[in-house]
Amino acid sequence: MDTQHEAPRIVVGVDGSPSSQTALRWAVRYAGLVGGKVEAVTAWEVPGEASWSAPAVDATFDEEEAERRLVEEVRTVLGDQGASQVHERLVRGHPADVLVDAAEGADVLVVGSRGRGGFRRALLGSVSQQVALHAPCPVTIVRPDAPVA
Template sequence: MGEAAVGPRVVVGVDGSPSSGTALRWAVRYAGLAGATVDAVAAWDLPGAHTWSAPAVDVDVDEDIARQALAQELRDVLGDESAASVRALVVRGNPVDVLLRAAEGAEVLVVGSRGRGGFARALLGSVSQHLAQHARCPVVIVRPEKAA
């Protein structure tokens, strides 16, 4: 996943959802108080990539698109200056597996309560629920901010 950060780390899962943006802001505020660095982690995978009917696609192009999307979300949510202080990591794989690996040795793992999929009325998404049950560090699950 790239170079390891030195000192305390806050890992935040980012997926483009409103809840993810709220979690990102929370993680940056907490890291400032704790003197920690922030790793913003976006997991990506190819739909059907692990089945016999997987489409022929250019994996490098898909990863570049994911990197650009994460960089844009960091700028949109945090602004240019704060976004520059966050380490952006794009990792191919299942979001649960990617985030559990990224959070090893972290001070805390921060995720939104609802991601991009699932049932709108559910209070907790399947990814955040699984992370809360299996992460080896504290997990903070942030609910989306209510519109003014």
């Protein structure tokens, strides 16, 4: 019998919105309870590349700037000690596709209930709805006002 277990992998979508910040806090708390590791994933789209979705990151800066902002946001939300427990990853593509792909092999995917999308995103369905339908693992959708303590 194999007694070695890999730490549970928790993937969390981060886009700068209040609900994604709450989702990040929830994922870190959950990881602490189950001895897991957290991977914070942000999708980065090039303007005009995906005409039906708003960029997850402001289109006026480049990939290096987007990665810096992701790291900065994780530190702002969790503090230095909490951020040290999180692996940040910036992936180019549509947020729902990126998160579904990132969740391959994960124990859980955590997303906020409302991100930075606007009316155009509502026409196609939200990222949280898309990942709930297509993720290869359980999905936790966290509301921005959800208690995390």
